[in-house]
Amino acid sequence: MGRTKSFVTADVVRAARDVFWRQGYDEASIPQLRAATGLSASSLYHAFGSKRGLFDKALTNYLDEVALPRLIALRQERPAPWALADYLLGVRRELTDPGSRLPLDGCLALRSASGSLAADPALRARIVRYRAQLFAAMLAGVRARRPEFDDAEAERLASTVTNLVISAFTLSRVDGAGAVESIDTALALLEPRSAEH
Known part of the structure; x- marks a missing residue:
């Protein structure tokens, strides 16, 4: 009879996610992952197959518990008419909070799109899907806030806001002021312009 697994997979994945x-x-590194999870290298490999297998679980957890x-x-x-502005203001608060993970560590999903995994087709597909989820949410928010827009106008603004959010997440670790500026630009674009006289 095999040994009973003596750890909670979700806890191990969260600990690895943070690393x-x-x-x-x-x-x-594997030593860092071992220290964070409390598991031996052989237990990690047995449970997840590889460092990459563990990373894939950690990325799924990040998307499910943090990003989405x-x-x-x-x-x-x-969505409420103010839902998108609330979302953007929430991101802005995170960017300016020194205790938040966002200015310290950025976005795990977007960060993983660089480095040795950048050309991996499976990871690329996940990042594209994440951007599509962001875009769908931004589009719903734009339509709620600007119901007078036709489909093309709403999609154009939603795409711009999505790209500004991605820019903010990407810049957050290296240029906090630039990240905040991206969010402020998105907020400004969301509001109707005053009629010129």
């Missing part, structure tokens, strides 16, 4: 988030995939919950108000059937 990958802080260090990046390439810099996260930020979008919950925008993923409702009928």
Whole structure:
């Protein structure tokens, strides 16, 4: 009879997620992952197959528990007119909070799109899917805030806001002021311009 697994997989994945988030995939070492998870290298390999297998689980956890919950108000059937502005203001607060993970470690999903995994087709597909989820949420928010827009106008603004959010997440570790500026630009674009006289 085999030995009973003596760890909770979700806890191990969260602990590994934090290492990958802080260090990046390439810099996260097996000793660091062992220390964070409390498991031996053989247990990690037995449970997840490889460092990459563990990373894939950690990335899924990050998307499910960190990235996508930020979008919950925008993923409702009928988002409130202020839902997108609230989301952007929430991101801005994170960017300016020294205790937040965002200015310290950035976005794990976007960070993983560079380095040795950048050309990996499976990872690229996940990042493209994540951007599509961001875009869908931004589009729902734009349509709620600017119901006068036709489809082309709404999609154009949603694409711009999505790209500004991605820019902010990407810049957050190296240029906090630039990241905040991206969010402020998105907020300004969301508001109707005053009629010129």
